[in-house]
Amino acid sequence: MIQGRAPMIELRRLHRYFGDTKAVQDMSFEVYSGEVLGYIGPNGAGKTTSMRILATLDEPTHGEAFVDGFSVIDDPDRVRRRLGFMPDYFGTYENVSVREYLDFFGRAYGLRGTERLSAIDRVMEFTLLDRIQDKPTSGLSKGMKQRLCLGRTIIHDPGVLILDEPAAGLDPRARIELREMISRLAHAGKAVLISSHILTELAEICDRVAIIEQGKLIAAGSVDEISEAANPTSLIRLRVLDDAGPITRWLEERADIDNLVADADLLTFNHDGGPNDQAELLRQIVGEGFQLVEFASKTKSLEDVFLHVTEGRVQ
């Protein structure tokens, strides 16, 4: 918990069962304002179910969920004023232009007069939809529809955003633009809960990630924290200037090293420990008089972490 700040999103021991299927089990986490939490898990892990509960579209079997301190069960009306939910599907109307679509949702969120007009202009400028404001929504490309849906999500300037697979099916340029928009929203102080299968994208914009599988939260924190907690060993690669034999023998005697592979002057091995331990190892190698050309620790990606902590099971 961040000291002195109340969470904008809070799940407390949330459960959701559909008959015998346990879609969400004992889920608890918090998201603070200005923070982006990546919500990742295999298909059927319970991401959308828990997001729908937060968006007041479903109710939990047990447990509580709060948005800006309001219970999603007891005060859905107050939650809806503070929440923007972008589901993993488009919801567009026939015979409605982009501007009319945003105007409708502006009205639906109680915006009146100039307040609504300026909100529409702000959103269209933010999502770069102003050039196509008179186009019918049913004729938009997927990328444009995603922008429109994001625009609808933020039309009432909510403090909390829940985005379910916002980048799914977008081309690389559209994905980059969407990522930038989400980062800007987080910088504007919004709490963002985002799910995506494109983990490289998430790694770049998320402050923390929550990994779920089979409805259970199995890890939460920054990528480094999860990585370290899940598997403290790191893959080290080093290259020596002269013969690799002495250093190989020296490394083989150490208990904190295994899987040592020597290929001419290049050595790779697993080392138990974090960055501090690696620094100590480097200091000892140099102290022993070995001449190093390269010492590199491979940083684990979000994909590595995800694959390591999950087993890819689907309910």
Add this chain to the structure above:
Amino acid sequence: MSEAAAEATGTNALPHREKLLASAWQWTEPRLVAAAEWANPILVKETRQALKSRQFVATFLIVLIACWVVSIGGVVLIGPRIRYEAAGGVMLLVYYAVLAFPLTVIVPYSAFRSIASEREDNTYDLLSISTLTPWQIIAGKLGSALLQMLVFLSAVSPCIGFTFLLKGVDVLTVALLIGYAALASLGLSAVALLSGTLVQVRYSQVIVSVGLVVTLMGAFYGMILFAQSFIRDSYLVLQEEEFWIVNLALLTLYATTFAIVSCAAAMRISFASENRSTPLRRLLLLQQACFVGWIAAIAHEEGLRSLPGAVAATTIVLSVYWYLAGTLMTSEWPFFSRRVQRSLPASKLGRWLLTWLNPGPGTGYMLAVSNMTGVVTVGLTIALVFGAFGTGGPSRADLVYFCLLSWGYVVALLGIGAMLTRLLRKYIFVSMPAGFLMHAIVFLAACGVPQVIHFMYYSTSFTSASPMTHVSNPVWTLARLIEDGAGSVDALTLTTIVLTAAAITLLLNLRWIAAETQPRRAVLPERVEFDEQQLHPEPEPKPSNPWDREAAEGV
């Protein structure tokens, strides 16, 4: 051109008229814009959609073309006789058929599709998470239906006006027929919206859709048949006072039923923690009050002789009414959400008077029982106080037994259904439709089992069986009691058995009814209270004397 010539040709007058028009428009436009700001968002959106929709434009054009064809064809067929023949009635009937089709079929079906397509196009969730209330959503859809109806009316009304110029139709007949069509259209739209909220999955949508179309077509043919007889007899019936009284009574029934159907539709789409029951229960009470009021007024007009009939009719109607309402209320979920608990009556008087309006199967059962008790008490009082009814109708004894048996059957059958539903809930999830089905099974068993025994051991004759065989069958017992009198059914023994069964059922239900009356009003969480204060701040106290005013103004 001289000034006089200009004045004569009217060129000077034109700018003045334009100026007047411009200033009128300048006055009107901002008011229209302001009104549109506060209009229902769904109404605004659907109006925009309709204006661009090919389907709407095509339907409107077809109606318009049909009107032209009828006008030209009718005038050609009637020929020169149009000058002296009373052809207005026939023409009005044909125009009415042209109008009734969009009003009773197209407009309500569009309302159904409007809410069903929200689910199909995934926009229903988006509406649900907006700050629109379920009432606003239903009102917007109804407003859209009303607007479509007005557009169709505007297309056909010049033609209907034309029939008034022909002989054979008076303006009151035309106005009433249009009024009936408009009310039917709006009422059917409300029913269609309720049907739209009932369907969740595609296959049920197909079934409901077919059922709705059949109902709407039936309503259309009904409207035509009604219009035919009304146009034929209107010059007679419009003179009668009873016609207007019946119309007013039907209007009351329509208004209350419309409110119940619209409320049910809104409750269907409201969030699970919302109190979906209390508004409907209030409306049921209102409708009952209206019904009793009308029966009382008619009985008052008719005099003492009509009292037995009025009491019997009221008892029958309200027994069926509260039994049906009770089957739904006793199938409600037995737990209060914290949101509902916040709105429970807090004062002792409030708890005393309003507890049965709280949601829950136990309170629902008690609401039905209380109302039946009230109805039967009034019926018994009338039967006992006004002993000499005169000739005709059931006797005093018949009426007393009838009232007591009606009460007993409703209390016993509802109570048994409610207990079985509660028992089943210990093992499986029982939804409201499943609870309703449980009551239906209980009722069919109560009526059907004696009927089977009747056929097995007696004959196919309705009256030949022993009354005790049909002790559980309210239909047989009450029908025979009212038709053949108390002696034909051994009324005393029957009433004793049924009332004992009812009392036992009521006692058995009391434990969980009591459990539902225990929850007290929950306190508002601090966060909600704070938010409420920010949303609706208390107004600053106004100065009550000159010194306060001076202090406030800093003088």
